[in-house]
Amino acid sequence: MKCKWNRQWALALALALGLAAAASARADAAGSLSLYTPYPAITVTPGESIQYSIDVINNGSAIESAELEVEHLPAKWEAEITADGWSVQTISVKPNDSRSVTLQVDVPLDVNKGTYRFELSAKGKAVLPLTVNVSQQGSFKTELISEQPNMEGPADSQFQYSATLRNRTAQKQLYSLTAQAPEGWDVQFKADGKAVTSVQVDANGSKDIVVEIRPPKKVKSGSYKFPVKAATSSTFAQMELEAVITGTYGLEVGTPTGLLSTDVTAGGTRTLQLQVSNTGTADLRNVELSASTPVNWEVTFEPKRIDKLAAGQKADVTATIKADSKAIAGDYVVDVSATAPEAAADAEFRVAVETSVLWGWLGVLVILAVAGGVVYLFRTYGRR
Template sequence: MKAIRTICGICLLLTGLFMVLPAGAIMAQEPALISEVADKIELTATYTKLEAVSGGTFEFEVKLSYMGQEDRLFDLEAIGPKDWFIAITPSYPKDKRIRNIKLDGGRIAVETIAVQASVPFYLRPEPGDHKVTVTATSGELIGTIDLTAVITAKYELGLTPTNELYNTKVTSGKDNPFSTRLTNNGTAAIDDITFSSDKPRGWIIEYSPEEVNTLAAGESKEININIKPDAKAISGDYAISIRAASNKATAQSLEIRVTVETPTIWGWTGVGIILVVIAGLAVVIMRFSRR
């Protein structure tokens, strides 16, 4: 009988403990189900702002995180500035463009996509920030992220002959004109452009104008060059190099092949001899006429 009372006491004690202690103290609590929260799609990126020169490609990696009970197919869209090329591809491989992506439900589904943005260099986009917006949509569920492509100014000069001929003939000791065209091939204005040259000793190279104060992107200007070889230069081919430069950009050197022709007095001497002969014949004829 005493044993029965002891057993009953233990049972009562255990019953009291079950009533007092929370369920979490007796057994592990089950994890929360996805169905307990509303469906959610989130777009994130480690780098939301990238920088490149005009003509370069901006490539962003965007992570899609979906929390929902059911599988969903999300439509993907990326919108950028006018005339830009925008493409969405898998993170790897990147040889195909995609317009949607399927994300599984019942768990936190994570996928990474690549967003490529570029603008042709010839459009000369303004340096600065340009926004690209990426959106994932499935029914009323929408996720979005704003990315920023920062274009830095590109400074590049070009110098070419106006007649597209890289050779010219000159006379030693004389002024010889040669026309060139200076072009700003960059995306921003270039200021304080000066000219210099590599030339044979004793030669003179002059520029008109001597300096260009400013040249807008895409603008061209004619530069007249005067080539004056040394008066003692002998006939033959020579090379001179013309450069246009500023504190922001240096043009490639314009190489010109110069053929020097020395002035000769033999032509004038021949003319003089002919005139003397004609004069002599005239005198002889006049004398014979008088006889």
């Protein structure tokens, strides 16, 4: 009886030891495989593609095989495991060796800002926790922005705005480019140095665009706005550009009749009625009058300065020309200038100098005296 019990105890002990050894072997096998990546937690922006380098390490004494799978991946996220250019589902690793795989995780564009967690699993043998922090709120739209949407200049300026078109969608898009401009204004789009009416932008890509705006010649000073739009059948974006016209500047100097000639006697004076015109679209201030004359001539103006000359307006100025007393008969040139900080103009006047009437009469008297002397001499000495 005692022998029987001993045999039963021996069998039970052997069975227990066998089970323990098997369990230990399974535990060793399960714990021999591990997964490693140097960056298990990273921060990205919406739409980025993450490339994880994963080492599958076998610390055991036998070949280990395991099925690889990404678990708990957030909705709309995509993942793929590759090695040596192949898509991989199962991997085998030699004893005391390791193999590398690449885990690509695509973060969608339309994703909320926050922290996301998922795992790479070697099913039943190892788990690698991964964390992705999305740094900003994602979107599924188009963006059109300009860092300098407002510019200022005179009416003859060409305004150039630099803009960036961003495609925040998951597909390549062909955008048509349009602008609403007042009548007479010219708006052109340029991309890659060429004039365009549409541009193609890759998914989650961007394109630099130049918007050139030219005002009409007779544009009035003021602020002008231009809505600009980039659109496809499914998405669009728009922005507003502004051009501030300060006006054109122009001056003219002349006379009411258009006549630019006169005459004066040597040493005498002549008064001219001048007309100074603002031919631009912006007001002019502090318009100064001056003249360039022959030596010893003088020109004075009344008024000498025009404080303000409105756009399209004219101002009357009286110019008094005084000729040199020793000027001989002939034509002389007097240049009259009108100068403002923003514009200038001049006119050339031809002035004919005539000898004085007094000198003419003196000449006549001299001639008469000489003639009288000759007559006297003939009468007195001719009879002899």
